[in-house]
Amino acid sequence: MSFIRASPWWSLHASFIGIPCRLCLDLVRRTLDLWRQAGTATVGRNSIVHALTIETRWAIRIADDLRRAGHTLDGVLKEVGLVRTDLATPEDRILYAAYVGLIERAAVLLGDPGYGLKLGASYGVRDIGLHGFIALNSPTLGDALASIERYVRVTNEGIDAVFEADGDGATLRFREADASLRGLRHNSEQAAAQIVRGARELTRRKVTPVRAEFMHERPNERIDYEGILGCPVKFRAEWDGVVFSKETLRLPVIGADSKLLRVLQSACRKIIGPVPRKHDLIHSVREYVVQRLAKGAVPLDDVARRLGMSSKTLERRLRERGASYRALVEDIRRDLTERYLADTDLRLQQIAYLVGYSEPAPLVRAFKRWTGSTPMQYRARRRKP
Structure with a gap:
């Protein structure tokens, strides 16, 4: 306009x-x-x-x-x-x-x-x-x-x-x-x-x-x-x-x-609508996982308990939405890793910890699977003017 x-x-x-x-x-x-x-x-x-x-x-x-x-x-x-x-x-x-x-x-x-x-x-x-x-x-x-x-x-x-x-x-x-x-x-x-x-x-x-x-x-x-x-x-x-x-x-x-x-x-x-829209189940799962990842892996049972349902019920409701808990966690880890690499100066060890890994090696393997490049190659490419 x-x-x-x-x-x-x-x-x-x-x-x-x-x-x-x-x-x-x-x-x-x-x-x-x-x-x-x-x-x-x-x-x-x-x-x-x-x-x-x-x-x-x-x-x-x-x-x-x-x-x-x-x-x-x-x-x-x-x-x-x-x-x-x-x-x-x-x-x-x-x-x-x-x-x-x-x-x-x-x-x-x-x-x-x-x-x-x-x-x-x-x-x-x-x-x-x-x-x-x-x-x-x-x-x-x-x-x-x-x-x-x-x-x-x-x-x-x-x-x-x-x-x-x-x-x-x-x-x-x-x-x-x-x-x-x-x-x-x-x-x-x-x-x-x-x-x-x-x-x-x-x-x-x-x-x-x-x-x-x-x-x-x-x-x-x-x-x-x-x-x-x-x-x-x-x-x-x-x-x-x-x-x-x-x-x-x-x-x-x-x-x-x-x-x-x-x-x-x-x-x-x-x-x-007359009241603010409620967040979707997938949003609630992501929200909790992101908050907990820095403390390590987040078991499905913990998320289900947080949302007031059994693990089987949570898995079923995610399937109904075309999603799975494992895929959501992978998406979250990838999203966070890409953003930390592109927009911060955090070391790889720090990033690994923040996305739920105890050391960098499994993060490097996962990142290659996600993107076809290493984390440092990705950072260099994103930082290039």
């Missing part, structure tokens, strides 16, 4: 006051149509967790950055399982895992350790789709941030968001629904910068958060967190998140339209 980005944000915002906005209602219609057309997910390497989707508007922006820097898109997109036609319009949907791979790969190719932050700071509230328009028409900044927990899945199924209030303020926490994707830096930093930029745009104030929190380690490179986020940063947190004071949360959203807000909320409820 380049025509939205090209318009001054204050002039487009004025069109929301008192009258239905044609652009906004047209976006509602297109979003509803695309959700109705969405097919069911497959399993295996494209299991239900991997099949969580995100609107292509973010990937289109990344592709534009790569193109401007002189990179050939076809090869980069192929690495993450995409083709050019996947990025046809901002309201189309792609796999969330593919988007995460694209932003992390783009940061390497562009040679920019602060790419995620800069990307997030470049998004206006209207650039983020339907739930952005709900924020634009919420009474206060606190209401706008709280709406993200309820409606973010309209445009991005890959994120879990929680708005937690306490006596001093509130925190908007977010992390990947697929636990194997958590802790990748540029995606997390993009989201935090986008939240801060949005808070300032909604209130027309230079809002300063109390703190930003990230699950990933502090990067070795020098990153301008203070300049973009305007606040201290905590690393190795349980969730990514941005903390705001109660005074900041009370700031009004300038130009909000309560009538339009009700229309938008009704449209979003039609998309996501």
Whole structure:
């Protein structure tokens, strides 16, 4: 929607006051149509967790950055399982895992350790789709941030968001629904910068958060967190998140339209239903396995007990979904290993431990079976600009 980005944000915002906005209602219609057309997910390497989707508007922006820097898109997109036609319009949907791979790969190719932050700071509230328009028409900044927990899945199924209030303020926490994707830096930093930029745009104030929190380690490179986020940063947190004071949360959203807000909320409820969607069984299995792998192999019996069923019942329900426990564990180990190799500087021994092996040798054998190359060959290939 380049025509939205090209318009001054204050002039487009004025069109929301008192009258239905044609652009906004047209976006509602297109979003509803695309959700109705969405097919069911497959399993295996494209299991239900991997099949969580995100609107292509973010990937289109990344592709534009790569193109401007002189990179050939076809090869980069192929690495993450995409083709050019996947990025046809901002309201189309792609796999969330593919988007995460694209932003992390783009940061390497562009040679920019602060790419995620800069990307997030470049998004206006209207650039983020339907739930952005709900924020634009919420009474206060606190209401706008709280709406993200309820409606973010309209445009991005890959994120879990929680708005937690306490006596001093509130925190908007977010992390990947697929636990194997958590802790990748540029995606997390993009989201935090986008939240801060949005808070300032909604209130027309230079809002300063109390703190930003990230699950990933502090990067070795020098990153301008203070300049973009305007606040201290905590690393190795349980969730990514941005903390705001109660005074900041009370700031009004300038130009909000309560009538339009009700229309938008009704449209979003039609998309996501009266209550948030429950995670699929495969998602629950993956979630538990990812959390436990660093402690060693995760027996099927442990997972079944955690989910409140017998091992035989769990195996049967997985078969009904075209999956098996052994294949899921293999998928998780492969996913995690590939991400640790591509996006961290962890030694092979550390990676082996994190994915449930007691030593590197069995991981090397498994990785050759998965990819046809050694872990170090894979890392060198992914790190090559």
